[in-house]
Amino acid sequence: MQQSVLLSQLATSHKLSEEPWPEDATLYQPYEVEQILLPENASCLAVKAYLKMCNLPFDIRTCSNAEHMSPGGRMTKLPFIRAGAFIFAEFEPIVNFVEQKDMAIGNLQDEDEKADMRTYVSLVENIFTMAELYISFKNERVYKEVTAPRNGSVYPWPMNHMQNYGKRRNALRLLKVYQWDDLNIDNVIEKVAKCCETLEYKLKESPDTPFFYGDQPCELDAIAFGHLFSILTTTLPNMALAQTVQKFKHLVDFCRFIDEKYFQTRCLP
Amino acid sequence: MPQSKQRGGAASAASKDSKYDLGKISARVDRVNVSGLLRTHNDYVMRAADGLFKADNFQDLMLEAMSTKSYLHELGIFKDVSVHIDVSRGADASPQGYEITFKGNEYSRLMGSAGTEVGQNEGSLRTELTIPNILGRGESISLQGSYSNTRANDLQLKFWKPFFHTRFRENRPEFSFSIFRQTDRFDISSFQSTNLGYLIDFSAHSSLGVDLTHSLQYENSIRNVGLLNKSVPFSIREHCGPKLASLVRYSVVFDNRDANVFATRGILLKSTNEYCGLGGNIAYTSSTAHGEVNVPLFSGYVAQFCGRVGIVKETKQTTLLPIGSLFYCGGPMTLRGFKYGGAGPVVDGTPIGAQTYWCTGAHLWAPLPFAGVFKSLASNFRMHFFYNIGNTNSFSFENMRTAFGMGLAFKFADRARIELNYCIPVRRQATDKILNGFQFGIGYEFI
Numbered sequence: 001m002q003q004s005v006l007l008s009q010l011a012t013s014h015k016l017s018e019e020p021w022p023e024d025a026t027l028y029q030p031y032e033v034e035q036i037l038l039p040e041n042a043s044c045l046a047v048k049a050y051l052k053m054c055n056l057p058f059d060i061r062t063c064s065n066a067e068h069m070s071p072g073g074r075m076t077k078l079p080f081i082r083a084g085a086f087i088f089a090e091f092e093p094i095v096n097f098v099e100q101k102d103m104a105i106g107n108l109q110d111e112d113e114k115a116d117m118r119t120y121v122s123l124v125e126n127i128f129t130m131a132e133l134y135i136s137f138k139n140e141r142v143y144k145e146v147t148a149p150r151n152g153s154v155y156p157w158p159m160n161h162m163q164n165y166g167k168r169r170n171a172l173r174l175l176k177v178y179q180w181d182d183l184n185i186d187n188v189i190e191k192v193a194k195c196c197e198t199l200e201y202k203l204k205e206s207p208d209t210p211f212f213y214g215d216q217p218c219e220l221d222a223i224a225f226g227h228l229f230s231i232l233t234t235t236l237p238n239m240a241l242a243q244t245v246q247k248f249k250h251l252v253d254f255c256r257f258i259d260e261k262y263f264q265t266r267c268l269p
Numbered sequence: 270m271p272q273s274k275q276r277g278g279a280a281s282a283a284s285k286d287s288k289y290d291l292g293k294i295s296a297r298v299d300r301v302n303v304s305g306l307l308r309t310h311n312d313y314v315m316r317a318a319d320g321l322f323k324a325d326n327f328q329d330l331m332l333e334a335m336s337t338k339s340y341l342h343e344l345g346i347f348k349d350v351s352v353h354i355d356v357s358r359g360a361d362a363s364p365q366g367y368e369i370t371f372k373g374n375e376y377s378r379l380m381g382s383a384g385t386e387v388g389q390n391e392g393s394l395r396t397e398l399t400i401p402n403i404l405g406r407g408e409s410i411s412l413q414g415s416y417s418n419t420r421a422n423d424l425q426l427k428f429w430k431p432f433f434h435t436r437f438r439e440n441r442p443e444f445s446f447s448i449f450r451q452t453d454r455f456d457i458s459s460f461q462s463t464n465l466g467y468l469i470d471f472s473a474h475s476s477l478g479v480d481l482t483h484s485l486q487y488e489n490s491i492r493n494v495g496l497l498n499k500s501v502p503f504s505i506r507e508h509c510g511p512k513l514a515s516l517v518r519y520s521v522v523f524d525n526r527d528a529n530v531f532a533t534r535g536i537l538l539k540s541t542n543e544y545c546g547l548g549g550n551i552a553y554t555s556s557t558a559h560g561e562v563n564v565p566l567f568s569g570y571v572a573q574f575c576g577r578v579g580i581v582k583e584t585k586q587t588t589l590l591p592i593g594s595l596f597y598c599g600g601p602m603t604l605r606g607f608k609y610g611g612a613g614p615v616v617d618g619t620p621i622g623a624q625t626y627w628c629t630g631a632h633l634w635a636p637l638p639f640a641g642v643f644k645s646l647a648s649n650f651r652m653h654f655f656y657n658i659g660n661t662n663s664f665s666f667e668n669m670r671t672a673f674g675m676g677l678a679f680k681f682a683d684r685a686r687i688e689l690n691y692c693i694p695v696r697r698q699a700t701d702k703i704l705n706g707f708q709f710g711i712g713y714e715f716i
Contacts, residue, residue: 063507064510065507065509065510067510068494068495068509068510068511069506069507069509069510071499082503085500087503087506155511155513155550156513156548156549156550159491159511159513162491163511
């Protein structure tokens with residue numbers, strides 16, 4: 001059984017590398033204005049930034065049941081991308097998929113640097129996603145005023161309450177798995193601040209270029225932008241996360257630069 | 270009438286020439302007793318005696334007593350009922366007077382049962398826990414769970430109350446409320462649907478010219494569509510996620526066949542209409558009709574013609590039909606000689622349900638050869654030759670599917686039929702999944 005799984009993975013990756021990037025690649029995500037939650041928005045933005053950095057064309061489709069359509073994932077299950085017959089969900093699988101097509105950015109680095117970069121990516125993804133989940137589901141005010149109404153907005157009564165309950169239970173379970181459930185808000189801010197500090201330090205290593213590694217964007221740029229920008233631009237009843245990130249001027253400048261270059265939303269002050 | 274007893278003066282009251290003609294023995298019911306009512310309210314059985322007091326000869330009295338007995342059974346309070354008929358005694362007894370006593374034995378407080386059940390093309394294991402007659406007027410609560418060989422499962426908590434004791438006794442009105450959780454697996458399309466909700470049902474008979482059984486239901490449920498494997502066409506994946514359905518369903522049945530399974534004469538007509546979209550976010554209308562005509566021929570041979578048609582349509586509120594409400598055509602219940610759901614539209618190699626379908630069947634039923642030898646056993650078996658025609662998403666005869674064959678059918682518990690057929694598909698579409706050879710079918714509503 002194990003062998004057949006590996007074999008099928010091999011066959012898949014073989015098939016993947018042969019076909020070019022499909023014209024009709026589509027990214028699926030929840031409704032941005034009324035539905036999407038902070039952690040989901042961050043991961044969707046990270047994937048979009050990555051695909052734009054790779055200069056790959058893709059359509060965006062918003063649908064209320066995007067999360068249920070997703071083949072599943074480690075954290076938010078979102079976004080997922082449909083490329084030909086293949087469907088991948090979340091940042092890392094999508095990045096791996098693009099890399100198999102040899103269209104990825106950041107190919108210039110050597111193996112060590114790549115491993116180093118991967119570590120940062122995973123750090124950023126874990127810390128920020130957990131912090132975002134924490135603020136969205138564990139902070140009572142944020143949950144009541146933002147998370148629950150938004151998540152339930154696409155369901156008729158009384159299904160919205162049942163869906164909210166299920167979503168919160170899953171989020172709390174995830175927090176428990178990563179041992180974030182018994183932290184208080186100060187611990188969370190401390191963790192986020194530490195992560196930001198590390199990132200800012202990394203960014204300062206190449207002061208003459210706007211990116212983390214050299215003059216080309218890479219995965220780390222995409223995921224860091226996705227999370228930082230989402231945190232900075234999302235208005236919540238508790239702005240502790242945004243205030244923490246704002247203390248790191250270099251990171252804010254970095255977000256402004258990426259936004260200007262790839263998205264032009266200009267919603268950062 | 271094994272449980273009725275005739276004692277005392279009944280025989281002596283008969284005159285000599287009409288000794289055995291009970292219809293000529295006059296009789297009058299003086300008194301009717303129903304005993305054994307421990308938890309049941311008296312008014313619930315009041316109407317039991319209505320017919321008895323009208324009897325004026327002994328034959329009528331006996332017949333009325335039997336129908337009263339079966340009526341008492343239908344009230345759903347007694348495990349068994351016995352009838353005692355005696356001459357009435359006492360000061361105010363009339364000369365031809367009788368006194369009738371029904372001795373009932375009430376159901377226990379809690380009843381459990383476990384067993385197998387036959388569904389459409391599936392067998393299931395079922396357990397049930399019932400608290401009968403809670404409030405003393407036939408109200409009951411039951412908890413039912415079932416698990417079928419297709420891994421569909423079902424859990425249901427049901428409360429029902431019959432109104433057989435009211436003046437609408439003839440109409441058999443019954444009300445029920447149930448909460449259910451039900452998982453249906455559509456393996457052929459790689460998805461499953463989990464429904465969680467409640468159902469309010471009101472059913473009654475009407476006998477204005479023809480006898481009809483009506484049922485009006487309101488269902489409110491959350492239908493969650495999930496996938497069963499990874500490589501599922503996107504058009505099925507799109508349906509994933511929970512949705513709220515709020516629908517009314519009206520079904521009416523006309524049945525004058527002489528038996529449920531191997532009918533020799535009579536007609537069955539059945540129609541179900543659904544309107545979904547009273548709130549919630551699923552909207553569609555669905556209608557299905559099923560008909561069966563049996564014509565007796567000679568020496569036990571019966572010709573049978575069946576037909577079924579189904580249409581599901583969008584309403585103004587939506588354009589997307591729920592995938593779980595589509596129709597699957599093919600399989601031993603509909604088009605023999607095709608795999609279950611194998612005669613329908615296909616998306617990326619995966620069959621999905623159709624918006625409309627029709628299928629018809631013509632059968633020639635024959636008793637087994639040498640059926641006279643093992644009469645009781647052979648009466649449970651029949652041979653049949655069949656010809657099935659059907660199609661999906663089209664009401665024309667072009668591109669239709671046909672199959673014929675013969676097989677052996679077995680009557681199971683007077684309700685279900687088990688078939689083993691040799692099928693030969695004749696006309697098919699390129700994408701159809703056929704089954705040329707032996708096919709096994711189990712169910713209660715065949716074409």
